[in-house]
Amino acid sequence: xxxxxxxxxxxxxxxxxxxxxxxxxxxxxxxxxxxxxxxxxxxxxxxxxxxxxxxxxxxxxxxxxxxxxxxxxxxxxxxxxxxxxxxxxxxxxxxxxxxxxxxxxxxxxxxxxxxxxxxxxxxxxxxxxxxxxxxxxxxxxxxxxxxxxxxxxxxxxxxxxxxxxxxxxxxxxxxxxxxxxxxxxxxxxxxxxxxxxxxxxxxxxxxxxxxxxxxxxxxxxxxxxxxxxxxxxxxxxxxxxxxxxxxxxxxxxxxxxxxxxxxxxxxxxxxxxxxxxxxxxxxxxxxxxxxxxxxxxxxxxxxxxxxx
Amino acid sequence: xxxxxxxxxxxxxxxxxxxxxxxxxxxxxxxxxxxxxxxxxxxxxxxxxxxxxxxxxxxxxxxxxxxxxxxxxxxxxxxxxxxxxxxxxxxxxxxxxxxxxxxxxxxxxxxxxxxxxxxxxxxxxxxxxxxxxxxxxxxxxxxxxxxxxxxxxxxxxxxxxxxxxxxxxxxxxxxxxxxxxxxxxxxxxxxxxxxxxxxxxxxxxxxxxxxxxxxxxxxxxxxxxxxxxxxxxxxxxxxxxxxxxxxxxxxxxxxxxxxxxxxxxxxxxxxxxxxxxxxxxxxxxxxxxxxxxxxxxxxxxxxxxxxxxxxxxxxxxxxxxxxxxxxxxxxxxxxxxxxxxxxxxxxxxxxxxxxxxxxxxxxxxxxxxxxxxxxxxxxxxxxxxxxxxxxxxxxxxxxxxxxxxx
Numbered sequence: 001x002x003x004x005x006x007x008x009x010x011x012x013x014x015x016x017x018x019x020x021x022x023x024x025x026x027x028x029x030x031x032x033x034x035x036x037x038x039x040x041x042x043x044x045x046x047x048x049x050x051x052x053x054x055x056x057x058x059x060x061x062x063x064x065x066x067x068x069x070x071x072x073x074x075x076x077x078x079x080x081x082x083x084x085x086x087x088x089x090x091x092x093x094x095x096x097x098x099x100x101x102x103x104x105x106x107x108x109x110x111x112x113x114x115x116x117x118x119x120x121x122x123x124x125x126x127x128x129x130x131x132x133x134x135x136x137x138x139x140x141x142x143x144x145x146x147x148x149x150x151x152x153x154x155x156x157x158x159x160x161x162x163x164x165x166x167x168x169x170x171x172x173x174x175x176x177x178x179x180x181x182x183x184x185x186x187x188x189x190x191x192x193x194x195x196x197x198x199x200x201x202x203x204x205x206x207x208x209x210x211x212x213x214x215x216x217x218x219x220x221x222x223x224x225x226x227x228x229x230x231x232x233x234x235x236x237x238x239x240x241x242x243x244x245x246x247x248x249x250x251x252x253x254x255x256x257x258x259x260x261x262x263x264x265x266x267x268x269x270x271x272x273x274x275x276x277x278x279x280x281x282x283x284x285x286x287x288x289x290x291x292x293x294x295x296x297x298x299x300x301x302x303x304x305x306x307x308x
Numbered sequence: 309x310x311x312x313x314x315x316x317x318x319x320x321x322x323x324x325x326x327x328x329x330x331x332x333x334x335x336x337x338x339x340x341x342x343x344x345x346x347x348x349x350x351x352x353x354x355x356x357x358x359x360x361x362x363x364x365x366x367x368x369x370x371x372x373x374x375x376x377x378x379x380x381x382x383x384x385x386x387x388x389x390x391x392x393x394x395x396x397x398x399x400x401x402x403x404x405x406x407x408x409x410x411x412x413x414x415x416x417x418x419x420x421x422x423x424x425x426x427x428x429x430x431x432x433x434x435x436x437x438x439x440x441x442x443x444x445x446x447x448x449x450x451x452x453x454x455x456x457x458x459x460x461x462x463x464x465x466x467x468x469x470x471x472x473x474x475x476x477x478x479x480x481x482x483x484x485x486x487x488x489x490x491x492x493x494x495x496x497x498x499x500x501x502x503x504x505x506x507x508x509x510x511x512x513x514x515x516x517x518x519x520x521x522x523x524x525x526x527x528x529x530x531x532x533x534x535x536x537x538x539x540x541x542x543x544x545x546x547x548x549x550x551x552x553x554x555x556x557x558x559x560x561x562x563x564x565x566x567x568x569x570x571x572x573x574x575x576x577x578x579x580x581x582x583x584x585x586x587x588x589x590x591x592x593x594x595x596x597x598x599x600x601x602x603x604x605x606x607x608x609x610x611x612x613x614x615x616x617x618x619x620x621x622x623x624x625x626x627x628x629x630x631x632x633x634x635x636x637x638x639x640x641x642x643x644x645x646x647x648x649x650x651x652x653x654x655x656x657x658x659x660x661x662x663x664x665x666x667x668x669x670x671x672x673x674x675x676x677x678x679x680x681x682x683x684x685x686x687x688x689x690x691x692x693x694x695x696x697x698x699x700x701x702x703x704x705x706x707x708x709x710x711x712x713x714x
Contacts, residue, residue, distance in 0.1 A: 048443050084437040088357040100349035101444035
């Protein structure tokens with residue numbers, strides 16, 4: 001659905017996006033991960049036909065975003081990292097206005113507006129002024145706006161930024177629902193846990209470069225299982241003193257609840273041998289859980305690696 | 309590719325529309341994109357939200373109040389003048405009052421038009437909605453013209469509201485219907501010209517306050533320059549012929565007050581001097597003499613010193629290139645003979661408006677991309693949300709490059 005090849009954007013001598021390549025299949029939720037200033041928003045703006053790339057190609061549904069601008073606009077729904085709302089318009093009028101801007105026929109606009117307000121759970125706010133809505137409501141309204149023309153692809157720039165936990169959960173449920181409708185979703189964020197459980201694939205960006213990209217399983221696999229969480233009985237201090245001496249353990253993070261998280265070198269040991277070694281060393285293990293690596297681990301690993 | 313369909317009835321616009329299907333006939337398509345410039349979602353939205361604000365009724369009330377006061381003043385002056393002269397109600401009274409009213413209306417519109425449009429594009433930038441509009445299928449040209457059309461509709465509303473006030477002129481008589489129509493046209497065309505100046509400034513300048521200030525300065529220059537430029541040019545290039553020069557440069561007809569005065573002037577009047585403000589109608593009346601020459605004498609109301617006495621103009625003095633001689637509002641000598649002042653004015657003003665709108669469209673579309681890019685590199689905060697809305701979202705400000713090759 002989306003193909004990006006060698007995309008570069010230079011802003012006044014600064015390479016905001018540097019030779020970025022990745023592709024996103026139909027129906028995927030693609031996480032776009034990176035610290036602030038990594039080039040996520042710039043890449044999304046290029047995909048949204050708002051910025052011309054300095055070089056490289058970006059294709060949406062087989063169409064080049066720089067040459068088939070209007071066709072691409074009909075296929076994408078773009079939600080920037082700000083609200084962009086008008087004064088003196090109600091939620092329903094706001095959506096109807098954007099529907100009109102996408103050339104949705106007048107007779108269908110009322111039905112679409114009602115359906116979208118229902119989808120984002122704002123039906124009771126249909127006649128409320130947009131400015132009077134809470135931040136989470138505005139965010140949902142903006143998501144609805146990105147859907148007025150039933151796009152194939154959704155480009156969401158930091159959709160959860162500044163939302164309270166409840167609004168975040170609602171946003172995540174909405175995105176899952178949209179995925180079940182067959183939308184391809186690209187979502188950028190610097191908050192990793194929320195992406196980990198949502199995405200099917202991801203790209204990690206830092207300073208304009210893609211450090212890693214691909215399906216979540218292949219991204220996570222190289223380091224999978226190299227951490228375990230250990231809860232202990234008795235004096236945790238004893239366990240904390242004993243654990244570092246165990247063969248294969250590379251580092252130790254004490255947890256607030258009294259347990260600890262151990263990182264080990266998978267070439268030296270495995271979870272079974274590690275448990276045995278811990279017991280031998282006198283650690284009274286109550287529970288022992290290998291920790292699945294998530295996007296956060298991948299992110300930490302690739303961003304700490306010396307730049308190639 | 310799996311067809312993305314929401315499980316709700318109205319929500320799938322269909323693949324054809326999504327793909328930007330054009331109408332079957334190319335002519336119909338062209339017609340639609342042309343009419344789309346003047347009636348599009350932007351116009352509807354702007355009209356809706358403008359009429360909901362408190363400013364709209366306030367502007368209408370102030371407009372009518374000022375117009376009423378000036379009309380009342382004009383009637384009082386005109387009737388007392390005619391009472392003192394003992395001539396009773398003369399045909400000139402109606403024309404005088406009408407001229408005063410339309411002049412007032414023109415001044416009010418001149419103050420209003422740039423203000424209405426100077427925030428059109430910059431306001432979208434400030435609300436961060438321009439990007440949202442740009443990703444829709446509305447063309448940049450339609451955004452620009454839609455903004456102008458919605459403001460012009462408001463001015464048209466003001467002009468229509470003033471019709472009952474103006475209609476009492478017909479009690480006095482002396483005003484032709486075509487004069488009413490032409491002066492109203494001059495007001496509307498002036499609004500379109502200055503409205504375009506406002507649009508251009510708001511496309512050029514990021515903040516609305518700066519754009520409004522520049523729009524007023526530009527409007528002032530555009531209104532005053534054609535009126536006073538000829539005097540400076542003559543004074544510098546040919547001071548000896550300052551008094552004898554015939555006609556006026558054709559660009560002077562781009563001045564709305566001049567055109568309005570010419571429209572309301574009796575056909576025998578040759579407006580040699582320019583009336584700024586539509587109040588002072590300086591002129592010289594020329595009559596043919598038996599020996600083939602022309603005898604002119606001033607009718608008073610003179611602007612420049614030295615034009616007070618009768619001026620004897622040589623029999624056939626040369627008319628400077630690009631100059632015309634008007635009689636009433638008709639060009640009687642020079643290029644574009646038999647054209648009327650308001651026609652020249654309308655063409656000049658609309659041409660300027662079209663040029664400014666075209667430049668604004670360029671600024672909004674391609675130029676905006678480049679400018680937004682530079683702004684992002686310089687001030688990262690400019691791209692992010694307003695600070696009042698909580699933690700700043702990722703501004704995606706590019707970091708310094710890691711290295712020449714990276």
